[in-house]
Amino acid sequence: IEKEMRNDLFAHLETLSMHYYNEHKTGDLMAHFTNDLQSVRMFLGPTVITAFDATVMLILVLIQMIFYVDIKLTLVAALPLILIIFGDYFYGKVMHRRFIRKQQAFSDLTDQVQEAVSGIRVIKAFVQERKELMAFARINQINQDKNMRVVRLQALFLPVLDLIVGASSLLTLLYGGYLAIVGAISLGQFVAFNSYIAMLVWPMIAAGDCITYVSQGLASMSRIMKIFQEKPEIVDNENVLPIKNLEGDISFDHLTFSYPGEKHTQALSDLTVHVEKGSTLAILGRTGSGKTTLANLLMRLYDADPGMIQIDGHNLTEIPLKVLRQNIAYVPQDNFLFSDTLENNIAFGVENKYSDAVRQA
Numbered sequence: 001i002e003k004e005m006r007n008d009l010f011a012h013l014e015t016l017s018m019h020y021y022n023e024h025k026t027g028d029l030m031a032h033f034t035n036d037l038q039s040v041r042m043f044l045g046p047t048v049i050t051a052f053d054a055t056v057m058l059i060l061v062l063i064q065m066i067f068y069v070d071i072k073l074t075l076v077a078a079l080p081l082i083l084i085i086f087g088d089y090f091y092g093k094v095m096h097r098r099f100i101r102k103q104q105a106f107s108d109l110t111d112q113v114q115e116a117v118s119g120i121r122v123i124k125a126f127v128q129e130r131k132e133l134m135a136f137a138r139i140n141q142i143n144q145d146k147n148m149r150v151v152r153l154q155a156l157f158l159p160v161l162d163l164i165v166g167a168s169s170l171l172t173l174l175y176g177g178y179l180a181i182v183g184a185i186s187l188g189q190f191v192a193f194n195s196y197i198a199m200l201v202w203p204m205i206a207a208g209d210c211i212t213y214v215s216q217g218l219a220s221m222s223r224i225m226k227i228f229q230e231k232p233e234i235v236d237n238e239n240v241l242p243i244k245n246l247e248g249d250i251s252f253d254h255l256t257f258s259y260p261g262e263k264h265t266q267a268l269s270d271l272t273v274h275v276e277k278g279s280t281l282a283i284l285g286r287t288g289s290g291k292t293t294l295a296n297l298l299m300r301l302y303d304a305d306p307g308m309i310q311i312d313g314h315n316l317t318e319i320p321l322k323v324l325r326q327n328i329a330y331v332p333q334d335n336f337l338f339s340d341t342l343e344n345n346i347a348f349g350v351e352n353k354y355s356d357a358v359r360q361a
Contacts, residue, residue, distance in 0.1 A: 002041040006033060009227060017233040018301045019260050027111025032227060035106050036220035039099075043217020047210055054207040061199050069193045070185050076175045077197060080167040084204060087164075088211050091157050095215035098150050103223060105139075105146040112139050154212065161204050169197050234300050234321070241318045246327040250275040250298070251310040257297060267293045277312075292333065299328055 013029065065074040116123065116132055123132050172194060180190040255271040258264075268290045275281045283291050297304050300316055309316045316324070338345055346361050347353040 001044050002037055005040065005224070006037055009033065009037075009224065012228055012230075015232045016230055018296070019233055020230060022260075025111040025114075027109075027114040028107040029227075030114065031103065031107035031110045032224055034110075035103055036223050039103075039216045039220035040224065042213050043221070047213040047217065050206040050210040050213065054203045054210050057206075058200065058203040061196050061203070065193060065196045069189045069196075070179060073172070073176050073179060073185070073193060077168050077172045077193075079171065080164045081200070081204070083164055084161065084207065087157075087160065088207060091153070091208075092211045092215045095150070095153055095212060096219050098146070098153060099216045099219040100223070102146040102150050103220060105143040109139050109143045112136055157208055157212075158205065161208050162201075165197070165201050165204055168200070169194070172197050234303060236321055237317055239315075239318050240320050241314060243314065243319050243323055246319070246323065247277050247312050248275075248327075249277040249312050252294075253308055253310065255294075255297070255304060255308045257293060257302070257304050257308075259293075259302070268297075295330065299325055299330060 009032065062074065062078070065077070112135065116136065123129060176185070176190050176193055179185045180187055185193075250273075252271050252273040255268055256266060257268045258266050271290075271294075273281070283294065285291055293302075296302055297309060298316075300321060303317070306315055306317060311319060311324075338348065343353075343355070343358050346358050
């Protein structure tokens with residue numbers, strides 16, 4: 001299940017638009033793929049075992065205590081155990097809140113590391129090592145504090161479980177001893193009953209573990225589901241035409257564009273250009289003048305207003321996304337080398353890989 005969820009999560013992230021990645025940091029997404037998915041795995045794995053032991057084994061032992069020994073003694077011994085039911089409820093709610101904060105702290109820590117490693121050249125060039133070290137130490141301390149809040153809660157809960165079971169054993173010794181003395185139960189039944197009380201210890205611990213796994217698993221699942229609920233903004237609409245190939249006649253008609261959330265700042269303003277099929281156009285300009293924006297709009301990484309961009313006389317939204325992007329060769333300005341062979345890196349994105357063509361490239 002963890003493997004399939006990880007594949008599904010990655011596949012879904014590939015469908016999301018650029019706007020989503022502008023608002024969500026890489027480190028946060030990495031945390032979802034590690035800690036959150038592991039918590040879901042624990043929720044679906046050990047929880048099944050602990051839940052089974054906490055219910056079936058508990059019921060079987062209680063049935064033996066009632067029918068084989070004495071129902072009144074069983075009620076007295078089980079009285080402290082009722083506290084566990086209420087304690088488990090409040091423990092689960094508090095654990096859920098603390099675990100979400102813990103996971104968010106881990107996301108922030110992962111993001112800090114990812115940014116520092118990615119920008120290490122800039123950090124060294126501007127001699128910002130000490131500042132980054134202090135920033136990392138600060139966020140690492142927050143991560144430790146959030147983790148310790150979870151651990152302290154677990155460290156408090158398990159001894160309280162032992163204390164309640166101990167109180168049950170004490171009541172058994174007092175009341176059960178009295179019943180054995182007056183002859184209401186036999187000495188053998190009294191000894192057996194104490195053994196049953198000892199057998200209740202593991203189901204009680206299992207109940208605590210079960211609630212911990214469920215609380216953490218549900219907290220992580222809610223974080224993961226937020227990603228699955230995100231919908232891509234750039235999709236094929238009902239106006240799409242059955243176009244198979246593009247020839248490359250490109251028109252920009254009074255193209256004006258602002259990035260989402262920056263309506264008052266125009267990245268491109270009233271741009272009109274016609275690039276005929278087979279011709280070449282170089283676009284020059286200083287940093288921030290809109291060169292990359294123009295390329296991104298051409299591939300529909302962002303959407304401009306209808307009619308502002310046309311290829312072969314078709315509005316960009318009328319061309320199937322797959323066809324549009326398959327007909328464009330794009331070299332990004334940020335290079336990336338995948339952890340794969342040199343051949344596969346050169347032929348990345350090519351469906352029919354030919355060794356001769358790769359060698360020539």
